[in-house]
Amino acid sequence: MLRVENLSSSYKTIDGDVHVLNNVNFTVNDNEIFGIAGESGCGKTTLLNSLYDIIEYPLVVDSGRVVLEGTKNGNHFSYATGEIRKTWWNNISYVPQAAQSVLNPIVRVKTQFLDSIPKEDRKKETPAQTLERVALYLKELSLSPDVLEAYPFQLSGGMRQRAIIALATFMAPNLVLADEPTTALDVVVQKGILMMLMRLQKQLKNSLIIVSHDMGVHYQITNRMAIMYSGSIAELGPTEAIFNDPIHPYTTMLVGALPRVGEDIQRVGIAGRPPALKNPPPGCRFAPRCPRATDRCRKEVPEFREVRPGRFAACHLLNE
Ligand SMILES: Nc1ncnc2c1ncn2[C@@H]1O[C@H](COP(=O)(O)OP(=O)(O)OP(=O)(O)O)[C@@H](O)[C@H]1O
Ligand SMILES: [Mg+2]
Numbered sequence: 001m002l003r004v005e006n007l008s009s010s011y012k013t014i015d016g017d018v019h020v021l022n023n024v025n026f027t028v029n030d031n032e033i034f035g036i037a038g039e040s041g042c043g044k045t046t047l048l049n050s051l052y053d054i055i056e057y058p059l060v061v062d063s064g065r066v067v068l069e070g071t072k073n074g075n076h077f078s079y080a081t082g083e084i085r086k087t088w089w090n091n092i093s094y095v096p097q098a099a100q101s102v103l104n105p106i107v108r109v110k111t112q113f114l115d116s117i118p119k120e121d122r123k124k125e126t127p128a129q130t131l132e133r134v135a136l137y138l139k140e141l142s143l144s145p146d147v148l149e150a151y152p153f154q155l156s157g158g159m160r161q162r163a164i165i166a167l168a169t170f171m172a173p174n175l176v177l178a179d180e181p182t183t184a185l186d187v188v189v190q191k192g193i194l195m196m197l198m199r200l201q202k203q204l205k206n207s208l209i210i211v212s213h214d215m216g217v218h219y220q221i222t223n224r225m226a227i228m229y230s231g232s233i234a235e236l237g238p239t240e241a242i243f244n245d246p247i248h249p250y251t252t253m254l255v256g257a258l259p260r261v262g263e264d265i266q267r268v269g270i271a272g273r274p275p276a277l278k279n280p281p282p283g284c285r286f287a288p289r290c291p292r293a294t295d296r297c298r299k300e301v302p303e304f305r306e307v308r309p310g311r312f313a314a315c316h317l318l319n320e
Contacts, residue, residue, distance in 0.1 A: 001175055001207045002028040002051070006064035009050045013058060018277050020046045022232045023064070025304060026312075028175070028207050030070065033198070035218040035239065036211045037254070038228030039274055044211045045097050047228070048177050051209070052094045053084035068092055070174045089118055093168040097179035097211075100160045103152040109163055110134070110148035116167055134170065141166055141196065158189035165196060172204050179211045194221055215258055219243060227251050230274050230285040233304055237311040247313040249290050284316065292317055 009021040020043045028034045036044055049059060051066050065081040072091060079087050088094075096102055103112055113134050114127055122130050135145035147155060147163050155163065161181060168176055178197065182190040198221050201208045212218060218225050218239055226236040227250065235248040246252045253270045272289040275281055284302050287293040296316050304314040 001030050001068070001070050002209075003067040003069070004051065004064070005067070007047075007050060007066060008062040008064055009046055009055075010060055010062055011046075011058045012060060015278070019062070019280075020231050020277055021050065023304070024231075024233055026226055026233060026236055028209060029224075030174075030207060031201075031205050032223045033201055033208045033210060033221055035222030035225035036209065036228060037213065037215055037218055037225060040213060041277075042228045042274060043231040043277075044213075044228060045179055046231075048094070048096075048179050048209070048211060050081075051084075052088075052092065052177055053081060054094075055081070068175065072172075072174055089116060089168075089171045089173060090121070091173055092175045092177070093171070093173040095161075095164055095168050095176070095178040095181055098184070099164045099179075099181065100157050100184070102164060103160060105153040106151060108148070109150055109152060109155075112152075113148065113167055113170070117170065121171060134166075137170055138166055141200070156189075158185055158192065161185065161189075161193055162196060165193070165200070169200050169204065173206065175207045175209065176201075177209045177211075180213070181210065182212065182214070182217060190217075197221065215243075215254060227254065230280060231277060232285070232314060233312070234286065234315070235311075235313045241311060247307055247311060247318065248286075248315050249292055249317070250286050251313075284314070 004024055004026050007021055007024040010017045010019040024047060038044055050061060055061055061081060067080045068084055068091060069078040077091055084092060110131055114130060117130060131148060135148060138145050143162055143166060147159060152160055182193050185193065194217065197208060210222060222239045224237065225239045225242055226233045229250050235242065235251045242251060243255055246255050257270060270289060275285050281288055283298045283300050287297040302314040302316045304312060307313050307318055
């Protein structure tokens with residue numbers, strides 16, 4: 001479905017370039033929920049923007065590319081970086097971070113639906129007929145079609161998020177990107193949004209990339225996941241393996257920091273902070289925080305490679 005090949009992106013700033021993504025490589029399969037986790041500022045949103053082709057100044061793709069490929073209604077499609085925006089909504093859609101603020105608060109939801117559905121898809125329908133289809137779709141998602149008449153400011157945060165997810169999935173795209181879709185919502189609403197995303201993925205049999213700094217979200221809904229650290233993928237593999245048998249010391253620490261039901265021990269967080277992207281340390285960027293770092297780790301950048309079938313990691317310690 002999606003192939004990310006050696007992707008490196010940076011921001012051009014007046015103080016020089018900030019290299020955010022460094023040689024990111026991964027694939028997302030058909031019919032899977034793929035998670036991306038990592039601390040704030042590690043480049044998750046930059047990665048999604050690069051995947052979705054929102055490559056606008058000051059963001060620049062320095063090297064590599066993204067290929068979106070698959071079949072829809074029996075037709076094969078293939079788009080690479082620079083072309084992906086041609087197929088927005090149809091083959092790929094995006095629920096951006098803080099999506100709740102994406103809807104224009106003073107434009108009725110129905111108008112925003114009509115504006116987002118490409119003209120080709122509306123064929124010979126009148127707007128009323130298109131809205132009828134939208135209303136049916138909302139009902140399928142257990143959403144009242146009344147939201148169409150509402151102004152976004154009249155809806156709760158959870159409702160707005162649901163409306164945006166409905167909008168992003170209405171055209172049954174092959175791949176949906178969702179950036180922190182549950183952040184800033186209370187726990188009960190979070191759960192509802194996750195259930196909605198899972199149900200939609202099952203129904204559409206498409207692929208979903210969900211970005212969240214919350215490991216609990218990944219545990220609940222993803223099939224495979226990537227752990228990002230300072231602009232690179234530290235580890236990638238089946239979610240179950242990531243939680244039960246982590247390879248990278250950073251993953252071990254992330255997973256170890258999670259509370260578990262029935263345990264009464266104090267969990268420790270990860271000491272220190274991720275490095276500034278402006279002047280990253282040489283070698284492995286996690287080395288300054290890694291309890292097992294060696295001299296080699298502080299000098300040489302570890303290669304991201306398949307360590308075991310389906311399990312990828314970038315760590316020198318695996319060779320020892
Ligand atoms: N427009 C910009 N110009 C310069 N630097 C930027 C810009 N946008 C983001 N950055 C920097 O790029 C890095 C990655 O940011 P990004 O938003 O991708 O991180 P993130 O993992 O999504 O964080 P969060 O979890 O807080 O959403 C950060 O250090 C950020 O300061
Ligand atoms: Mg972000």
